[in-house]
Amino acid sequence: MTETGSSDTDTHRLVAQRKEKLKAWREQGAAFPNDFRPDALAGELQRAHADDDAETLDERAQEVAVAGRLLAKRVMGKLSFATLQDRSGRIQLFVQRDLLGEDAYKAFKQLDIGDIVGVRGALSRTNKGELSVRATELRLLTKSLRPLPEKWHGLSDTEARYRQRYVDLIMHPDSRAVFMARSAIVRGVRDFFESRDFLEVETPMLQAIPGGAAARPFVTHYNALDHDFYLRVAPELYLKRLVVGGLEKVFELNRNFRNEGVSTRHNPEFTMLEFYQAYADYRDLMDSIEALLRELSDRVAANHSQACNEDAIRFDAPFERLSMRDAVLKYNDSVSQQDIESLDGLSEAAARLGVKGEASWGYGKWLTELFEHTVEHRLESPTFVTDYPAEVSPLARRRDDNPDVTERFELFVAGREIANGFSELNDAEDQAERFAAQAHAMAAGDDEAMYYDADYVNALEYGxxxxxxxxxxxxxxxxxxxxxxxxxxxxxxxxxxPQGQ
Incomplete structure (x- = not known):
């Protein structure tokens, strides 16, 4: 039995009917009780008794108490069936008047799809083989005033699913599975680093100077100090201050905020893992990230396969490693080795490929733009791109054998940047010069350039x-x-x- 509204008028009518039921329930003095305690979960019961036949279940007569939302109800005279959903899954309810009692059965028939109930009874298996709870107690715990979307269509409007995530989670088990997998991934990250003697820390989200990434920050005003503050774009500079202080292996799972566009790959508020390790270089980080992603992939595949579709990525094979120069050559047949030997040759090659630039750009900026426009989206299998130009890497250590490039990498998978890392610049004087160059770029109109952070330079001077x-x-x-x-x-x-815009 379903109850759906095909129009706003139908929805208003159904809400009004449910409010009348709630009114009657209040008059009985039993509205919204909080004394029912479930002792079992639907999904766990399904797994634990998957191999038990009807005879075995009847012999055990195992009593359970479950609670959740009614997703379906089929009333057939003195016998009815219903489907209950909790956080772990679904289970059938076998509701019989003679077993439940006349008054309770009458109350059950008045329940609506979406109501939250508590049920107590013995496990059994129906003639069709469905694991069920034979209800000896069934109580309304929360009255649902709004009808759920139609069973087979749910929230067909994708944006409505995002705006009303609470309804999406009720109606779509695959959506719930994704967020359960996400939780497992975050837990796996913590397990990985804690097992390697890293310390989890927390750094400020409100910062007087936004640093650690080339991004436009959100600005707010702190009334008590009468000073503008910024939501952090990255925790990097604070984490490296901790390494200066002797916390040699640290990580943070953090929220960052960047005042940029919204797309299928970007949200202005997002979650990042950042980790720092003393006495290590960028090659060590690539090894660690490869091991981490392989471990997380195995965990998700083994325990959360219901969250994955056919496009899910596995990280079984070794990751490719390419310098940015080699990547540009590999993926652009029209760019020759001679082209990338000089600024003029590189800028001309970029122009041929439709990459527009500024006269003030140096070699490193042109190479990066050429890579981002012609290569990045083509890196399907996991690939570490290394040796980023110093011109676009203000916090990375220069290579000893070529100071024009840095010991930096980015990891790309399925055409998306997943990770960014480098051997840290720990030369305070070099860092001060790079901050000054960034400040000059900001003054010239680059709203994503980094601020000059004098305290961070001061920290580097301690070593x-x-x-x-x-x-x-x-x-x-x-x-x-x-x-x-x-x-x-x-x-x-x-x-x-906002809706309507």
């Missing part, structure tokens, strides 16, 4: 040991491991335009 650090986008990682194409599918409450 940062040789260190490497990396960041991994958790949202994009969950997309890969569950095969989702839009970041909103892996965020419980993604940012959306």
């Amino acid at each position: 940062l040991p040789p260190t490497a650090g990396a960041g991994i986008g958790i949202d994009r990682l969950v997309m890969l491991l569950t095969g989702r194409s839009a970041i909103r599918d892996v965020l419980l409450f993604p940012q959306l335009r």
Whole structure:
């Protein structure tokens, strides 16, 4: 039995009917009780008794108490069936008047789809083989005033699923599975680093100077100090201050905020993992990230396969490693070795491929733009791209054999950037010069340039040991491991335009 509204008028009528039922329930003095305690979960019961036949269940006569939402109800005279859903899954309710009692059975028939109930009874298996709870007690715990969407269509409007995630989670088991997998991935990240003697820390979200990434920040005003503050774009500079202080292996699962566009791959509020390790370089980080992603992939595949679709990525094979120069050559037949030997040759090759630039750009900026426009989206299998130009890497250590490039990498999978890491710049004077160059770029109109952070330079002057650090986008990682194409599918409450705009 379903109860759906095909129009706003139908919905208003159904809500009014349910409110009348709630009114009667209040008059009985039993509205919204909080004294029922379930002792079993539907999904766990299904798994635990998957091999038990009807005779075995009847002999055991195991009593259970379950609670959840009614998703279906089929009334047939003195005998009815219903489907209950809790956080773990679904189970059938076998509701018989003679077993439940006349008054309770009458009350059951008045229940609506979406109501939350508590049920007590013995486990059994019906003639059709369905595991069921034979109800000896069935109580209404919460009255649902709004009808659920039609059973077979649910929330067909994708944006409505994002705006009303609570309804999406009720109606779509696959959506719930994705967020259960996400939780397992985050837990797996913690297990990985804690098992390797990393310390989990927390750094400020409100910062006087936004640093650690080239991004436009959100600005707010702190009334008590009469000063503008910024939601952090990255925790990097604070984490490296901790390494200066002697916390040699640290990580943070953090929320970052960037005042940028919204797309299938971008949300202005997102989750990042950042980790830093003293006495390590960028090659050590690549090894760690490869091991981490392989471990997380195995965990999701083994325990959360219901969350994955056919596009889910596995990380079984070794990751490819390419310098940015080699990547540009490999994926652009029209770019020759001679082209990338000089600024003029590189800019001309980029122009031929439709990459537009500025006269002020140096070699490194042109190479990066050429890579981003012609290569990045083509990196399907896991690939570490290394040796980023110093011009676009203001916090990374220069290579000893070539100071024009840095010991930096980015990891790309399915055409998406997943991780960014490098051997850290620990030369305070070099860092001050790079901050000054960034400040000059900001003054010239680059609203994503970094601020000059004098305190961070001061920290480096106390001595940062040789260190490497990396960041991994958790949202994009969950997309890969569950095969989702839009970041909103892996965020419980993604940012959306206000309705009507």
